[in-house]
Amino acid sequence: MTANILIAIFTFALLALLLGSALCFAAKRLKGDRNALVEQINAILPQTQCGQCDYAGCRPYAAAIAQGEAINKCPPGGEATIQALANLLEQEAVPLNTEHGTHEAPQVVIIREDDCIGCTLCIQACPVDAIVGTAKQMHTVITDACTGCKLCLPPCPVDCIDLTQRVAA
Amino acid sequence: MSDYLLILIATALVNNFVLVKFLGLCPIMGVSKKVDTAVGMSLATAFVLTLTAIMSYLVNTYLLIPLGLEYLRIIAFILLIAGVVQLTEMVLNKTNPLLYQVLGIYLPLITSNCAVLGLALLNVQAQHSFIGAIVYGLGTAAGFGLVLILFAALRERLVAADVPLPFRGSAIALVTVGLMALAFMGFAGLIKG
Numbered sequence: 001m002t003a004n005i006l007i008a009i010f011t012f013a014l015l016a017l018l019l020g021s022a023l024c025f026a027a028k029r030l031k032g033d034r035n036a037l038v039e040q041i042n043a044i045l046p047q048t049q050c051g052q053c054d055y056a057g058c059r060p061y062a063a064a065i066a067q068g069e070a071i072n073k074c075p076p077g078g079e080a081t082i083q084a085l086a087n088l089l090e091q092e093a094v095p096l097n098t099e100h101g102t103h104e105a106p107q108v109v110i111i112r113e114d115d116c117i118g119c120t121l122c123i124q125a126c127p128v129d130a131i132v133g134t135a136k137q138m139h140t141v142i143t144d145a146c147t148g149c150k151l152c153l154p155p156c157p158v159d160c161i162d163l164t165q166r167v168a169a
Numbered sequence: 170m171s172d173y174l175l176i177l178i179a180t181a182l183v184n185n186f187v188l189v190k191f192l193g194l195c196p197i198m199g200v201s202k203k204v205d206t207a208v209g210m211s212l213a214t215a216f217v218l219t220l221t222a223i224m225s226y227l228v229n230t231y232l233l234i235p236l237g238l239e240y241l242r243i244i245a246f247i248l249l250i251a252g253v254v255q256l257t258e259m260v261l262n263k264t265n266p267l268l269y270q271v272l273g274i275y276l277p278l279i280t281s282n283c284a285v286l287g288l289a290l291l292n293v294q295a296q297h298s299f300i301g302a303i304v305y306g307l308g309t310a311a312g313f314g315l316v317l318i319l320f321a322a323l324r325e326r327l328v329a330a331d332v333p334l335p336f337r338g339s340a341i342a343l344v345t346v347g348l349m350a351l352a353f354m355g356f357a358g359l360i361k362g
Binding site: 004007008011015016019022023026027030037040066088090 | 203205206228232236237238241244245248249252255256259260262263266267270271
């Protein structure tokens with residue numbers, strides 16, 4: 001009787017050990033790539049890094065969407081982005097949440113170079129490093145890299161940065 | 170060979186797990202809102218069913234019977250199924266993270282899908298050979314997938330249909346499953362015995 005119980009316990013311990021180690025091995029080999037979905041979402045977002053969604057940038061917002069955040073918080077992307085996200089995530093497309101801003105045509109900023117005092121504040125604010133310049137030197141914007149996020153406008157002490165429509169290249 | 174074909178058809182159509190034996194209804198109701206999801210769920214369940222059929226046969230024949238532990242069969246099978254489902258989850262997370270997310274809770278719930286345990290136990294009861302057990306698993310998977318995908322397709326149409334108010338939602342879904350089960354009864358005449 002005791003032998004039977006011991007055999008049963010031993011067998012099941014062995015079985016569990018075998019399964020456990022097999023799973024452990026499989027887990028190492030097939031390391032779940034949770035980031036793959038985040039990458040897919042990130043590729044749809046417009047990469048303005050404007051922060052209007054209340055996240056620090058597009059990738060953090062993509063990570064949040066992957067965790068179930070609403071898909072309608074991206075004003076620069078507008079309806080097209082929401083539709084693409086809805087298709088990817090098999091959700092209903094919802095209208096843009098205007099609390100985060102309204103959709104506008106792509107914009108870029110231009111620094112009025114005569115007025116620039118070279119304070120470097122806009123360089124620190126730029127999320128995509130599209131402004132070049134150094135202290136006490138005139139700054140300028142690399143138009144191709146500018147995403148039109150407007151984050152450089154508030155820090156400028158002399159308001160020498162203008163928003164313009166992006167001209168199609 | 171024809172024996173195996175017989176097992177395959179018998180499990181997939183005549184003794185369909187879902188519509189004739191009424192096993193595994195939870196995912197049928199839960200994951201049948203979209204055909205794409207249903208296809209993913211069918212494949213995941215098929216993987217689990219086939220692997221479980223193989224492993225439960227091996228454990229039963231080479232471990233439980235020689236050691237006289239048949240009375241612990243259910244516990245051993247549940248252990249195996251849980252392991253296989255974990256593996257399926259990892260594989261799916263790696264290969265298709267989106268589907269992994271869409272299936273959500275229904276993926277770990279394959280563990281408690283009675284079709285899987287039912288398959289392992291019925292395999293023992295029917296005293297299939299090793300190949301027979303695998304074919305039985307494949308047939309079950311095919312039958313489960315067939316019903317799940319057909320039902321999902323029906324439900325997609327149902328969304329657009331003008332269903333009377335008291336029947337909306339689960340009620341009409343259950344009525345639909347019942348009608349499908351009736352239709353599958355027609356296969357009973359396919360094979361004698």
